[in-house]
Amino acid sequence: DGIPVRPIENTINAPTTNVSNYLDEIIRPIFDKECQNTTIIDGTSLIQALHQYMRKGLFKSTTLFCTFDVRNLYTMLPQEEALNVLVEFLHVHGYTKVKGIPLETIRLLASIVLKENVFVYGKKIYQQVLGGAMGSLFTLTLANIFMWKWHKELVRRQDMTGEYYGRGTLSTSVYHKPVAEPYVVPFTSDHPQHVFENIVQTSLRRAIKYSSAFQSFNDERRYIKSTFLYNGYPSSFIDKTFRNFFSDYISSRSFLPFLDNEKPFLQMPIALSGQPSRQQSQVDTRIATLTTDNDHLIQESDKKQEFTIQENKKPNEFQNKLTIHYAHEDRFNTCKRDMHRIFQETFANTPIIETKLIVGNRNQRNTMEELIRKRPRQAILKNKAKASMINETKKSSL
Structure with missing residues (x-):
């Protein structure tokens, strides 16, 4: 209707979700460790950093606090540049592999997470060519790494700036x-x-x-x-x-x-x-x-040596436990108590009574999950070009 819109793609439970989760699992800890001095986790960590700044005698009545915001960062990332910055970030911090995976493979997996996102609108299939999808864990990590490249020079200059002693109240x-x-x-x-x-x-x-x-x-x-x-x-x-x-x-x-x-x-x-x-x-x-x-710290000359890593066997935390979940509703407010009572009455004086019963609940699906169609209709997904070629082949064979 002439109203400009910008689609934001959600990839929760999409084909690239598991790849995104795995990349986030192995790369986000690296970012947390290498950038912890320049990362504000939440408001509490900001206040703690400001108090430390005061204890150093750097806080003055003329001190200025400046903030800025990058609009639509996650969904506007230049994809190729972001992938290059990812490899540069890992290389600068001494990584040639992450969890045994070469950086070339890491870049390829990240490319799949960024570029293999499509959605259907108006009986047409669209592919995301800028930024990453919302709901993808690795999109957040990649955006943070992209900003590392941007603010690296700014942080270096700030570290070189000398300040005079002063007093102030925060x-x-x-x-x-x-x-x-x-x-x-x-x-x-x-x-x-x-x-x-x-x-x-x-x-x-x-x-x-x-x-x-x-x-x-x-x-x-x-x-x-x-x-x-x-x-x-x-x-x-x-x-x-x-x-x-x-x-x-x-x-x-x-x-x-x-x-x-x-x-x-x-x-x-x-x-x-x-x-x-x-x-x-x-x-x-x-x-x-x-x-x-x-x-990643093992030198090439040491890689030929064989190491035997003996993993400690973790105890099974679910042993002798029976866990049951149900969708929460107000009308089920006595459900937990009733299930425990039935369990006690049914299995009294039996070995099963030694099993610990855990009754939990899950929240109901929200409106967004109910209304979003995660899979387009079969007719839209069908490759019409291939179908027409098959029909032509059949006709020619006849």
């Missing part, structure tokens, strides 16, 4: 984009109870970590409550979750379900500082797995 708070709508998972949605509790507690934990002043925290706490009220969360549920979160810092006789003075607020960031965020834990785990893999 003030931080939670930032909300002006155009962002105050939406979270609605309370009326079909999710288990603990999901709603975790969402509220995560918001409070972020507010504690990001707020440098008690007043900033109180402002954010009010914003959090109003946001959840807007999304249908009962006030009683919010207050109960608040009280549970602050239980170690407020009196059980307190009428208010939150901190009412600055002293306990100053204690909470200290208690939470020893708890890494989910993103930080993931990065640390990936780097830890990488440090045990030194195959």
